[in-house]
Amino acid sequence: MKELKILGVITFFTLVTYWGVEPLAHSIFHPHVDPADYEFKDLPAVEAKGDVAQGQELVSMNCIACHSIEKAGFPAPLDNATANMSYGVVPPDLSSAGAIYNANFLANFIKDPATATKTAHKFTGNKVHPMPGYSWMSDEEIASMVAYFKSIAPASMTNEEVFVDACGRCHDMKYSKNFATSDVSNYMGSTPPDLSMMIRSRGEHYLTTFINDPQKHLHGTAMPRVGLNESAQKQVVTYLEEVGDSKKAEREGIAPYVLGFLAFMAFISFLWKKEIWSEVK
Amino acid sequence: MAEFKKANSVGEWLDQRLNTTMLTKVMMTEYWIPKDINFLWAMGMILAFTFKILLVSGIFLLMYYKPDVNMAFDSVNYTIMQEVGYGWLFRHIHGVGASLVFLIIYIHMFTGIYYGSYKKGREMIWLSGMLLLVLFSAEAFSGYMLPWGQMSYWAAYVITNIFGGIPLIGDELVVWIRGNFYVADSTLTRFFMLHVLLVPLAILGGIAFHFYSLRIPHVNNQKGEEIDFEEEANKYKAGRKKLSKVIPFWPVFMAKDVFVLSVFLFFFFYLVFYHYNFAMDPVNFDPANGLKTPAHIYPEWYFLWSYEVLRGFFFDIGPLKAADIGLAAFGFAQIIFALMPWLDRSPTVAPASQRPYFRVWFWIMIVILIVLTIYGKLPPTGTNAWIGFYSSIAFILLFLLLPVVTSKEAAVTKGAK
Ligand code: HEC
Ligand code: HEC
Ligand code: HEM
Numbered sequence: 057m058k059e060l061k062i063l064g065v066i067t068f069f070t071l072v073t074y075w076g077v078e079p080l081a082h083s084i085f086h087p088h089v090d091p092a093d094y095e096f097k098d099l100p101a102v103e104a105k106g107d108v109a110q111g112q113e114l115v116s117m118n119c120i121a122c123h124s125i126e127k128a129g130f131p132a133p134l135d136n137a138t139a140n141m142s143y144g145v146v147p148p149d150l151s152s153a154g155a156i157y158n159a160n161f162l163a164n165f166i167k168d169p170a171t172a173t174k175t176a177h178k179f180t181g182n183k184v185h186p187m188p189g190y191s192w193m194s195d196e197e198i199a200s201m202v203a204y205f206k207s208i209a210p211a212s213m214t215n216e217e218v219f220v221d222a223c224g225r226c227h228d229m230k231y232s233k234n235f236a237t238s239d240v241s242n243y244m245g246s247t248p249p250d251l252s253m254m255i256r257s258r259g260e261h262y263l264t265t266f267i268n269d270p271q272k273h274l275h276g277t278a279m280p281r282v283g284l285n286e287s288a289q290k291q292v293v294t295y296l297e298e299v300g301d302s303k304k305a306e307r308e309g310i311a312p313y314v315l316g317f318l319a320f321m322a323f324i325s326f327l328w329k330k331e332i333w334s335e336v337k
Numbered sequence: 338m339a340e341f342k343k344a345n346s347v348g349e350w351l352d353q354r355l356n357t358t359m360l361t362k363v364m365m366t367e368y369w370i371p372k373d374i375n376f377l378w379a380m381g382m383i384l385a386f387t388f389k390i391l392l393v394s395g396i397f398l399l400m401y402y403k404p405d406v407n408m409a410f411d412s413v414n415y416t417i418m419q420e421v422g423y424g425w426l427f428r429h430i431h432g433v434g435a436s437l438v439f440l441i442i443y444i445h446m447f448t449g450i451y452y453g454s455y456k457k458g459r460e461m462i463w464l465s466g467m468l469l470l471v472l473f474s475a476e477a478f479s480g481y482m483l484p485w486g487q488m489s490y491w492a493a494y495v496i497t498n499i500f501g502g503i504p505l506i507g508d509e510l511v512v513w514i515r516g517n518f519y520v521a522d523s524t525l526t527r528f529f530m531l532h533v534l535l536v537p538l539a540i541l542g543g544i545a546f547h548f549y550s551l552r553i554p555h556v557n558n559q560k561g562e563e564i565d566f567e568e569e570a571n572k573y574k575a576g577r578k579k580l581s582k583v584i585p586f587w588p589v590f591m592a593k594d595v596f597v598l599s600v601f602l603f604f605f606f607y608l609v610f611y612h613y614n615f616a617m618d619p620v621n622f623d624p625a626n627g628l629k630t631p632a633h634i635y636p637e638w639y640f641l642w643s644y645e646v647l648r649g650f651f652f653d654i655g656p657l658k659a660a661d662i663g664l665a666a667f668g669f670a671q672i673i674f675a676l677m678p679w680l681d682r683s684p685t686v687a688p689a690s691q692r693p694y695f696r697v698w699f700w701i702m703i704v705i706l707i708v709l710t711i712y713g714k715l716p717p718t719g720t721n722a723w724i725g726f727y728s729s730i731a732f733i734l735l736f737l738l739l740p741v742v743t744s745k746e747a748a749v750t751k752g753a754k
Pocket of ligand 1: 145186225
C-alpha cells in the first residue's frame with residue numbers, strides 16, 4: 057500500500073513536469089490555428105457554368121506559352137533552366153490541375169494568382185507575379201478552362217505524382233530522390249527547405265494546416281497557398297510520411313509483441329519475487 | 338606457487354584459479370542489504386541497466402553514424418532511420434533511454450535526499466553519485482549534438498557561449514572548446530570523441546566507484562535505522578531469515594529489483610514505440626542551419642531547471658551585469674547539490690516525513706525545481722521572466738537557508754527527546 061502511495065506521488069510530479077514541458081510549452085510555441093479550410097471560403101465563388109470545348113481553346117491560346125500539358129500533347133515550351141531564368145520558377149505541368157486543385161481556388165488563381173495564393177505582399181512596387189492574371193476574362197471563360205482541366209484530369213494519381221505536381225517545382229525531397237525543377241531562391245527570397253523529414257519535424261497536424269494556408273503559421277512567408285483539395289492534400293501528407301517515417305508500419309507492427317513480452321516478463325518476475333520474499337518476510 | 342589439485346568440475350577448476358566461490362559470496366550472496374526498503378531502492382539497478390541499454394544501442398548506432406557536418410544528419414535520419422534493418426529501433430531506444438535515464442537519476446537523487454542517505458558515512462556515495470550526474474550530463478549534451486539538427490547546432494552554440502562569461506579567459510575558452518570561432522566541424526568531431534569514448538569510459542569508472550563506495554556504509558533503509566550488519570547477517574545465515582533485518586543482494590534483493598525493472602521496461606518500450614517526441618525533439622529533425630535561428634532555443638528537459646537559473650537574472654543589478662549574475666547563479670546550481678552532506682546540519686538520518694522542518698524544505702525544493710523546469714522552456718517574456726527570476730532567487734535562498742533550518746530542527750528535536 058505504502059509503495060503504491062510513493063508511486064502515486066512520483067507519477068504525479070512526473071506528469072506535472074511533463075505537462076509543463078510538452079503540452080503547455082507547445083501550445084505556447086504554436087498558438088491554436090483554425091482547422092484547414094478545403095473550400096477556400098475567403099475566395100469569391102466563380103459560379104458560371106463552363107464548356108469543355110471552349111476551355112480547351114482558351115487554354116491552348118493562353119497557357120501553353122508557359123505551361124506544358126503532357127497529357128494533352130503539349131510539351132514544355134522551354135527547358136527547365138531557361139524557364140527558371142525567365143520566370144524565376146518553372147511553370148508546372150497542368151495535366152493534373154483538374155484533379156489536385158480545388159475548382160473554385162483554380163478559377164480564382166487563374167484570375168489573380170497573387171491574391172489566391174495569399175502572396176500579394178511579395179508583389180509590390182514593380183514586382184509582379186510571374187504568371188499574368190486573367191481577370192479580364194469572363195467568369196464563363198474561366199469556368200470553361202476549369203471544366204477542361206477536369207475533363208483531362210487523371211482518375212487516380214499516386215501520392216508521389218501529386219507531390220511532384222503540387223510541390224515539386226520548389227521543394228526537394230532528397231530521401232526519395234525527387235529534386236526541385238527550379239531554383240526559386242531569387243524569386244521567393246528564401247530557399248524552400250528539403251521536405252524529407254518534415255513529417256517528423258512538423259508533424260501531421262502542422263502540415264495539414266500549413267499546406268492549406270502557409271500564412272497561418274508563418275505570417276508573411278513567401279510560400280504560396282497551393283490550393284489543393286482535401287484528397288490531394290491527404291495524398292501529399294501521406295507521401296511525406298511514407299518518405300520521412302518509412303518504418304511506421306514496422307514500428308507499430310512489432311510494438312504489441314514487444315510490449316506483450318515485457319508484460320509477461322513483469323508477471324513472471326512478480327511471481328519470482330513473491331516466492332523469494334515469502335521466505336524472508 | 339600455489340599447489341593445484343585435479344579439479345572434478347568446471348566450477349571447481351575456476352574456483353581454484355579465480356576463487357569464484359568467495360567472489361560470489363562477497364559480491365552477491367553475502368552482500369547484505371537492509372530488508373526495510375521500498376521500490377525506490379531499485380532505481381540504482383534500473384540506472385545501471387539503462388546505461389547498459391544505452392551502451393548497446395549506441396554501439397549499433399556507431400556502426401553507421403558519420404561524424405561530419407555534411408554527412409551526420411543524413412547518416413542518422415536516412416541511413417539509420419530508414420535503410421538499416423531496425424536502425425530506427427536502436428535510435429528510438431537510444432533517444433528515449435537518454436531521457437529516461439535522467440528521470441530515474443532525479444528520482445534516485447531525491448530519494449537520497451528524502452531519506453537523508455548522504456550523511457553519516459555516506460558522503461562518498463553521494464559525491465560519487467553527483468560525479469555520475471555530471472558525467473551523464475556531459476554524455477547527453479555531447480550526444481545531442483551528433484545528429485547535427487537545428488537543436489543540436491543551436492543548443493551547442495548557446496551552451497558553449499555560456500563559457501564566454503567566465504572572467505579573463507572566457508573568449509579564449511569558447512574557441513578552445515569549439516575548436517573554431519563558431520560551432521563547426523571541429524566541434525562535432527571532438528564532441529563525437531567525448532560521446533563515444535572518453536565520457537562513457539569515465540562513466541564506467543564512475544559506476545564502479547559508486548558501487549564500491551556503498552560497501553562500507555551499506556545502503557540506507559526506510560527508517561534511517563542503524564543496523565548492525567554483522568549480527569543481522571549471522572541471524573540470516575543461521576536460518577532466522579524472517580527475524581533478520583537484512584537480506585542478501587542475490588537472490589532476495591535482486592528478485593525485487595528485477596520485478597521493478599520489468600515494469601520500468603514496459604513503460605520504456607511503450608515510449609519507444611508510441612511516444613518518443615518528448616525525448617527526440619521534432620525541431621532536431623530539421624538539419625542544422627547556422628543562418629536560421631529557431632524561434633525557440635531550449636535544452637533537453639533535464640537541463641531546463643539550471644538553464645532557467647542561468648537566464649532568470651535578466652536585468653543588471655547595480656554594477657553587476659545580468660549575464661554575470663546569471664552565470665554565477667548557474668555555477669551555484671551546478672555544485673550546490675554536491676554540498677548537501679555539509680549543508681544539512683542535523684545529525685538525524687530519517688525520512689523527511691519524520692523531520693518537521695526538513696520535510697517542508699524538501700517539498701518546497703521539489704516544487705521550485707518543477708517551476709524552474711517548466712519556465713525554463715517557456716519564452717522568457719513578461720510574467721514568465723519574473724516567475725523565472727523569483728524562482729531562481731527562491732532556489733538559491735533555499736540552499737542558503739538549509740544549514741539554518743536543519744540546525745534549528747536539530748535543536749528542537751533534541752529538546753523533545
Ligand atoms: C507567363 C507565363 C505563364 C502563363 C501564360 C500562365 N502561367 Fe500559370 N504559372 C506560371 C508560373 C511561373 C507559375 C508558378 C508560380 C509560382 O510558383 O509562384 C504558374 C503556376 C500555375 C498553376 C499552379 C497554381 C498553384 O496553386 O500552385 C496553375 C494551376 C496555372 N499556373 C495555371 C495556368 C493557366 C490555366 C494559365 C492560362 C490561363 C496559365 N497558368 C498561364 C506561368 C504562367
Ligand atoms: C512556389 C514555391 C513553393 C511551392 C509550390 C511549395 N512551397 Fe513549400 N515552401 C516554399 C518556400 C519559399 C518555403 C520557405 C518559407 C519560409 O521559410 O518562410 C516553403 C516552406 C515549406 C515548409 C516548411 C514550413 C516551416 O514550418 O518552416 C513546408 C512543410 C512546405 N513548404 C511544404 C510544401 C508542400 C507540401 C508543398 C506542396 C503541396 C509546397 N510546400 C509547395 C515554397 C514553395
Ligand atoms: C557508451 C555508450 C554510448 C555510445 C557508443 C553512444 C553513441 C551514440 C551515437 C553514435 C549517437 C548518434 C546517433 C543518434 O543521434 O541517434 C548518439 C546519440 C545520442 N546519445 Fe549516445 N551513446 C552512448 C551513451 C549515451 C548515454 C549514456 C547517453 C545519456 C545519458 C547518451 C545520450 C545521447 C543523446 C541524447 C543522443 C542524441 C540522440 C538523438 O538525437 O537521437 N548516449 N549516441
